[in-house]
Amino acid sequence: MQWLSGEIMLVILIIVGLIGRSPIIATAASILLVMKLTSLERFFPTMERRGLELGLLFLTVAVLVPFASEKISWKDITPLFTTVVGILALAGGALATYMNGKGLDMLRSEPHLIVGLVIGSIIGIVFFRGIPVGPLMAAGITAFLFKLFYLFK
Numbered sequence: 619m620q621w622l623s624g625e626i627m628l629v630i631l632i633i634v635g636l637i638g639r640s641p642i643i644a645t646a647a648s649i650l651l652v653m654k655l656t657s658l659e660r661f662f663p664t665m666e667r668r669g670l671e672l673g674l675l676f677l678t679v680a681v682l683v684p685f686a687s688e689k690i691s692w693k694d695i696t697p698l699f700t701t702v703v704g705i706l707a708l709a710g711g712a713l714a715t716y717m718n719g720k721g722l723d724m725l726r727s728e729p730h731l732i733v734g735l736v737i738g739s740i741i742g743i744v745f746f747r748g749i750p751v752g753p754l755m756a757a758g759i760t761a762f763l764f765k766l767f768y769l770f771k
Contacts, residue, residue, distance in 0.1 A: 625654060628650055629647075631732075631733070631736065632651070634740065635647060638739050639743060640739060640750045643736055714755070714758075717758030717761070720758050721757030721758030721761050722754060722757065722758075724764070725757045732757075735756040735757055736753065739756060
């Protein structure tokens with residue numbers, strides 16, 4: 619048995635997720651641990667390949683529900699294009715999704731960084747009274763910081 623086997627790593631992620639008040643990470647690690655312990659590892663490649671797409675699909679559906687339920691109407695959308703606050707909201711949304719895309723690319727190429735992102739989130743919660751929003755945005759900011767680091771290196 620390796621010192622840090624997959625099972626131990628998943629248990630650590632569960633604990634870190636619970637301590638960091640990140641139920642998504644704790645739940646995801648729990649699901650993977652159950653799959654690993656019940657010999658369902660054959661589904662890991664499919665989950666790895668399609669899991670992010672499926673997660674992003676559900677996230678997008680959740681964001682679009684107010685349109686479908688008519689909680690947002692055309693009169694609510696018009697100020698987005700005619701006020702400074704609305705234009706800044708559009709720019710902020712575009713920048714955030716761009717950074718999330720860069721974070722997704724980074725997580726695909728360097729999946730081991732997720733532990734650092736989770737621990738960093740815990741530090742942000744404990745010392746800066748932050749709110750955990752998920753590893754994708756944290757990865758996007760990390761990707762940006764990497765670019766800055768290599769630019770000034």
